[in-house]
Structure formats: structure tokens, C-alpha cells
Amino acid sequence: MSRSIVGERYAIALFKAAQEQGVLISVHENVIELQKALSTNEEFSELMSMPQLSLQKKRSLIAAVLPGAEQLLLNALYVMLDANRMDELNDVLEDFHQLANGASGVAEATVYATRELTSQEQTAISSAFARKVGKQSLHITTIIEPQLIGGIRLQIGNRIFDSSISNKLNNLQRTLIG
Template structure:
């Protein structure tokens, strides 16, 4: 999630509009694709940021590249362009996706483990820790970290739950040295 106040305002406006029109789900999917498009094509951002092109020409480029995109999303891109805030587009996408997840009771989580988690283990972690943070479920990204030795380390936002064997050994070592 970004710390951009500007991005939060634009994302909130788009989120409220998408809710009013009952299109939150479809716009969420388009946002994920647009986020990839802007991230993977650095030249696109540079082209749209170029002072050599007029605002009208930039809008034509956006319209041609993103044919078939929801008009609300297209208009949001035009508003960002007109306000000279297109450099915030990735942050707006991130904020919008966060708002949708919050409304649905979903949180992003990273689970570090020594091996890939099974679907059953992922579901159990999601159910257990979602309740602790007041959400319905977690969208878990499993990251393999052999240095944990065993167990898992779960990160949700800025909260970390560490039940890894390496953390327990470190704690035991501190206890033994401190005694």
C-alpha cells in the first residue's frame, strides 16, 4: 500500500463510483491487469509523461491502448492525466485494490515457510489469522525461506507472527546467555 494522500483520494473516488454502479468486481480485475501493464511497460509511463505530446494526444493513446476498459477506469486515467498526476497511477491502483479488499474483509499476508504450503495449510492459516485481525480471510503469498529451519513466519501489514524454529532457537539462546 502506498503512503500517497493523492492516490488515496483518487482511489476512494473511483471506489465509491464503482460501488454506485455495481461494478467493483469487474473494475478490480481490470485494475490488476492495468497495474501489470504499467509496471511491465516502463515506456508507457514515460510516453504519457512526455511534455512533447499534448493532453489530447495522450488521451488518444490511452483510449487506443486500453480499448474495452471500463469507462469509469478510462475516465479515472483521463482525470489523472488532466491533473498531471499520472505518475501516481500505480499508487491509485494499489489503493483501489486495498479498498476493495477491505470492503470484502480480505487482507494480504505473506507466509514464510521452509517448503510450499498445501492448500489445507493455507486455508487453516487464513481462517485462524483472519479472525485475529478482524477479517473474513487472507490472501496468502507463500514465500520459501530455508533459514527458518521449520515452522512459519506470517506477516500481515506491519504485524509479524513468528513461530519458526529459528526464532524459537534465537529466543532460547538469548535466555541462556542472559541467565
């Protein structure tokens, strides 16, 4: 969870409401879309913090950014806007994302590899390592790191599984040198 207590409370409230209304999956999809939009467009946050814009214009902007979004998510954003808490939006979205993933048995994983992984390789990694961390599946993000030489390094939360050739060479060097 985030370091923001306020953000965490909004996320928990949205999560519980989405579960109760049976729209958790669609709200989670909307949250992921909003996170992508915010990461590529910093103007949205700036507009939300501008005192010159009326609340009604800010509401219209939120609705324009999320066309077809679940009304529950829009209402949560409107409540945050009315409470002048839009500066907590990134924390709320990230906390909600973690809660939704936890409820569905999914963990976020980062795979460091020398090349882009195929979908079959991602599926194999997900099924092999999800059990090790007590999850049903992994949502994998791949980062290309040529210095690994070969193999992969996988990070799930604070756990790291390193089967890269560079790691094996370093271990061998430590063993030989003592």
C-alpha cells in the same frame, strides 16, 4: 493509505463511484491487472510523462493496455491524464486496492516459508489468521526463505506471527543464555 493526498483522493473517488455503480469487483480486478502490467513494464509510465505524445495518443495507449476494462476505470485514468496526474497512478491503484480489500473483508498477507505452499496450506493459513486480524480472508503472497529452517513467518500489515524454527531456536538461546 499512501503518502500522496492527491492519490488518496483519486482512489477514494474511484472507490465510491465503483460502489455506487455496482462494479467494485470488476474495477478491482482491472486495477490488479493494471498493477501487474505496470510492475513488469516501466515504459508505460515513461510514455505517460512524455510531453511529445498528444493526450489523444496517451488515451489510446491506456485503452490498449486495458482492453475490456470497466469504463469507470478508463474514465478515471483519462481524468488523471487530463489533470497531468499520471505520476500519481501507482499510489491511486494501491490505495484503491486497499479500499476494495477492506470493503470485502480481505487483508494482504506475506508468508515467509522454506518452500512454496500448497493451495490447501494457504487456505488453512488464511482461515486461521484472518479471524485474528478481524478479516474474512487473506490474500497470501509467499516468499521463500530457507534460513527459517521450518515453519512459517506471517506478516499482515504491521503484525507478525512467527512460528519458524529459527525463531524458536533464537528464543531458546535467549532463555538458556539469559
